[in-house]
Amino acid sequence: MERRRRMDFTSEQMGCRKRLKGSLESAGESDFFDALPDDLVLCILCKLSSTASCPADFISFLITCKRFNGLGLHSLVLSKACEEMISVKAKNWSESTHRFLKLCADSGNAEACYTLGMIRFYCLQNRGSGASLMAKAAISSHAPAIYSLAVIQFNGSGGSKNDKDLRAGVALCARAAFLGHINALRELGHCLQDGYGVKQNIAKGRRFLIQANAQELAAVLDTAAPSALNVGSWLTWNPLLLHRYVSVAGCTFLSDFGYNVPAPETHPVNRFISDWFSGFEGIPGPGLRLCSHPGCGRPETRRHEFRRCSVCGAVNYCSRACQALDWKLRHKAECTAAERWIDDGGEIEPNGIDINIVGNGNAEEAMEI
Secondary structure, three states, rough: OOOHHHHHHHHHHHHHHHHHHHHHHHOOOOOHHHOOOOOHHHHHHHHHHHHOOHHHHHHHHOOOOOOHHHHOOOOOHHHHHOOOOOOOOHOOOOOOHHHHHHHHHHHOOOHHHHHHHHHHHHHHHOOOHHHHHHHHHHHHOOHHHHHHHHHHHHHOOOOOOHOOOOOHHHHHHHHHHHOHHHHHHHHHHHHHHHHHOOOOOOHHHHHHHHHHHHHHHHHHHHHHHHHHHHHHHOOOOOEHHHHHHOOOOOOOOOOHHOOOOOOOOOHHHHHOOOOOOHHHHOOOOOOOHHHHHHHOEEOOOOOOOOOOOOOOOOOOOOHHHHHHHHHHHHHHHHHHHHHOOOOOOOEEEOOOHHHHHHOOOOOHHOOOO
């Protein structure tokens, strides 16, 4: 009797399930996924956009279904997009990519504002719109955007030489340095050492440079793989190198003390600009040069905007930070003295280097570190 009742109850349950399934199908609902609230799906998508390792991770999620595609372009999701998710290569640039970055920027994503601002300012030569986007990112305390605006102020980029504002550049560098930007901290140290846009304070400038070196090493240690740390292929000491470079004026880098420290990772937008001009779009314009530091990519916006090496005249830099980094990475071994420089037009270039960043004519002092 008990067994019969159980069988009847089971049959009744199965009948209810069949009726429920039939009613769901008749209503156009195939499973319980569609019954999930939008707020929960948006929360999941926000987590994905903030942790994606590349754009493909997010795109593959968007094409899963129509609902994901619609909610994935929600302003809340786009505002959380991380640096890796919105990184784009120059060879893949298109109008659809431009529209997607603009959607992210309009959603209040500071990284997207900075990326699109840099691309518009330097690659698409839309100076006003690019600077406005970088300023929007700077308002959100985006350190790379603040430092980029400082470089623009130092060089008067997008305008004439008279548009330089050294005081504004120093103030922006100080803000970016406070937020932990290593290049801004290094730039500020050189400005204080040279009295460039600020009252000269050599001791304070050297302290800032030492702090920049310490933060650079900490960033390398933080991002290096455990296997690289165990092998000991870098951060090894050679006392001969210390003896060789100990007399360099200013504050030396860890590599100048004889330590082999890897180069810091390049920001995706700097790789984009470098690829855009080096292999995709060519030179920025007649007589215009690119920053010689391979991790920068910034082009000149007018002739002779960047500073040249006072010894060889073969390299030029948009900032002291790029100059110092490239000196320790490669130019120190390549720099050779030259009596005069001749520009691309065949004329001797007067005042090709800012006297504030050169030394006393020595190859190592000229690139003051």
